Amino acid sequence: MxxxxxxxxxxxxxxxDVEVIAASTSITLDEPICCAASSQHLLREVIRTGxxxxxxxxxxxxxxxxxxxxxxxxxxxxxxxxxxxxxxxxxxxxxxxxxxxxxxxxxxxxxxxxxxxxxxxxxxxxxxxxxxxxxxxxxxxxxxxxxxxxxxxxxxxxxxxxxxxxxxxxxxxxxxxxxxxxxxxxxxxxxxxxxxxxxxxxxxxxxxxRTHTYGVTAIVPIGKGTDGESIVLTGSYDNRLRILRRRKAVLSWQTIAETDLGGGVWRISFLEHLTNIQEALSTGVSFNIRLVASCMQDGPKIVEVGFEGDSNWSIRTLARVPGHQLNYATIAMPHQTDHGPRTLVSTDFTNRQAHVWRF
The missing domain is CATH 2.130.10.10 (YVTN repeat-like/Quinoprotein amine dehydrogenase)
Known part of the structure; x- marks a missing residue:
């Protein structure tokens, strides 16, 4: 920080500084999405880096x-x-x-x-x-x-x-x-x-x-389609989360889905494992996968990306996490399965805070 x-x-x-914070994955919160009580998360150590x-x-x-x-x-x-x-x-x-x-x-x-x-x-x-x-x-x-x-x-x-x-x-x-x-x-x-x-x-x-109107701030490859062409997600200062497909024949990228998240999309982090996504993409099997986007001045947002085969993609916002003035990073804590509530940690640059919350 x-x-x-x-x-x-x-x-x-x-x-x-670099900080070590111990956060329990078994915390109980009163709201589906909110900041957890500071007493449940202990600052273990701080190293001043210079x-x-x-x-x-x-x-x-x-x-x-x-x-x-x-x-x-x-x-x-x-x-x-x-x-x-x-x-x-x-x-x-x-x-x-x-x-x-x-x-x-x-x-x-x-x-x-x-x-x-x-x-x-x-x-x-x-x-x-x-x-x-x-x-x-x-x-x-x-x-x-x-x-x-x-x-x-x-x-x-x-x-x-x-x-x-x-x-x-x-x-x-x-x-x-x-x-x-x-x-x-x-x-x-x-x-x-x-x-x-x-x-x-x-x-x-x-x-x-041509694809992005402002700076490109996040790039996450998610696999290859039935035609063998690469699929990536990108985030940008222009507030948009995009799904792009590589077109080998003309050496370019095609936007196949996009949405305006209302804040600069600084980082993207998936809540589920991507291990099964490649098989689904290559065979055209439908799936839905959730991610969290760090949308700077508009805070973290939970987003669902859907694939229904034949290049039919969708993006929808599930929830917005309040309490952030400038969110540059959000990540889900390790979880054994893709099911059930997830514990996430997000940062607020302006307030110099780390938020721990459940979804």
């Missing part, structure tokens, strides 16, 4: 390690361990960007063996990829940076249904698709990737400039 200035100029020193925290991602391997994107351009790894009441331990820090460039978003995936990779979006419009040993991130083997967006890059996402595909979105309203990025990202530095050395002439395989 931190206060940050515009990424366009010099960024003043900011003091952020930099603003722009994003945090857990290891995809299910370990207790997570990575933090810092306003100082560093990628910092922590462990969560309960040792004599001390929960957080810093593992290592990798210096990646120089000057006023900050890392705005991370996407961490595992690859073959013990190798992992993290894709990064940066405030100067560049994208970066860091490769490292999953057991020891300080063993960073290579970093690659490319100049893609003409304004801040807000989001980057690996396609979990096509391991050689990468997506990005920026303040320039461009939605970019990259094929085989592990091969074509050209610059390699041992443990360091300064943004002022980024390759300027590298271009994505598809650069969509």
């Amino acid at each position: 931190a206060d940050t200035a515009s990424a366009g100029g010099e960024i003043p020193r900011v003091e952020g 930099f603003g925290v722009l994003d945090l991602k857990s290891s995809p391997r299910g370990t207790d390690m997570f990575a933090v994107a810092g306003s100082n351009g560093n990628l910092v790894f922590y462990f969560i361990q309960n040792i004599n009441g001390v929960y957080l331990r810093e593992f290592c820090s990798i210096d990646l960007c120089r000057g006023s460039v900050i890392i705005t978003y991370l996407d961490w995936v595992s690859t073959v063996g013990e190798k992992d990779k993290i894709a990064m979006a940066c405030s100067d419009g560049t994208l970066g990829v860091v490769h490292f040993d999953a057991r020891d991130p300080s063993s960073c083997s290579s970093t690659s940076f490319v100049s893609i967006h003409i304004q801040q890059a807000w989001y980057v996402a690996w396609d979990g249904f096509d391991e050689q595909r990468l997506y990005s979105g920026g303040d320039d309203a461009h939605f970019c698709t990259f094929e085989d990025p592990l091969i074509v990202l050209p610059r390699t530095n041992q443990g360091r990737g300064p943004s002022d050395e980024a390759i300027a002439d590298f271009q994505p395989s598809v650069r969509d400039k």
Whole structure:
């Protein structure tokens, strides 16, 4: 949590922190949707970072390690361990960007063996990829940076249904698709990737400039249709949540459903597992799946996405969560099944609060 200035100029020193909060998944609330009592959720530990925290991602391997994107351009790894009441331990820090460039978003995936990779979006419009040993991130083997967006890059996402595909979105309203990025990202530095050395002439395989009227702030791949074409959800400053389909023949994206959520759609997080969605999409079987959208000034919203086969998609808003002035993040706590009430945690940037609630 931190206060940050515009990424366009010099960024003043900011003091952020990483907090560990214990929240029970068995709480009982008086309302179907509301903020839970503070006594039910305990702040375990706070670590002052000395930099603003722009994003945090857990290891995809299910370990207790997570990575933090810092306003100082560093990628910092922590462990969560309960040792004599001390929960957080810093593992290592990798210096990646120089000057006023900050890392705005991370996407961490595992690859073959013990190798992992993290894709990064940066405030100067560049994208970066860091490769490292999953057991020891300080063993960073290579970093690659490319100049893609003409304004801040807000989001980057690996396609979990096509391991050689990468997506990005920026303040320039461009939605970019990259094929085989592990091969074509050209610059390699041992443990360091300064943004002022980024390759300027590298271009994505598809650069969509028409779909979004304002910045692209969320990209979530959900699978491939019966024709093998990719399906993704996107969020934007233009208040719209969209479902897009890749059209291979003309190298473009088609909007197949969209809705106005009344606030800038900063982040999207699914409440159910996506493991069965790919099979349903590929066979044309109907399904409904719920997600939560962080709609900035309009707060979190529970949304249902429906698929009825033959490219017939629908989006409807189920509920709006009150009590937020500026909501940048919402996530559902782990749950064994997709049925029953869910416990969610959301943030309010303006009030510097974390809300815990049930749906």
